[in-house]
Amino acid sequence: MNIPKTIKLGGVRYAVEITDKLNLGSANYSAEIDYLTLTIRVCPTAPQKQEVDFLHELLHAIADHLGYKDHDEKKIDELAHALYMVIEDNPALFSPPEKAENLKPSKGARP
Numbered sequence: 001m002n003i004p005k006t007i008k009l010g011g012v013r014y015a016v017e018i019t020d021k022l023n024l025g026s027a028n029y030s031a032e033i034d035y036l037t038l039t040i041r042v043c044p045t046a047p048q049k050q051e052v053d054f055l056h057e058l059l060h061a062i063a064d065h066l067g068y069k070d071h072d073e074k075k076i077d078e079l080a081h082a083l084y085m086v087i088e089d090n091p092a093l094f095s096p097p098e099k100a101e102n103l104k105p106s107k108g109a110r111p
């Protein structure tokens with residue numbers, strides 16, 4: 001998985017920064033989302049931790065876009081870890097079609 005420099009969601013583009021300068025402080029948090037400046041900040045931790053943290057903040061952005069204001073941190077974090085697991089366990093999922101041959105059903109396979 002690659003953490004992008006920006007990500008477009010719901011018609012707006014969030015900047016994604018890898019930084020230890022969080023408005024919430026980096027002592028107790030490893031990432032944050034700023035809905036006013038459209039910025040996701042992820043602390044420079046281990047790469048896999050950064051990716052899960054990025055997905056966590058992305059899920060906050062999705063929930064916000066859908067109109068949910070009080071996000072359940074436990075559910076957001078569980079979904080982030082579950083999504084990370086699916087993405088990591090299925091690397092061809094977002095690959096171009098020629099690289100995703102294993103996603104197609106084999107001949108004779110039933111739907």
Ligand SMILES: [Zn+2]
Binds near residue numbers: 056060073076
């Ligand atoms: Zn959160």
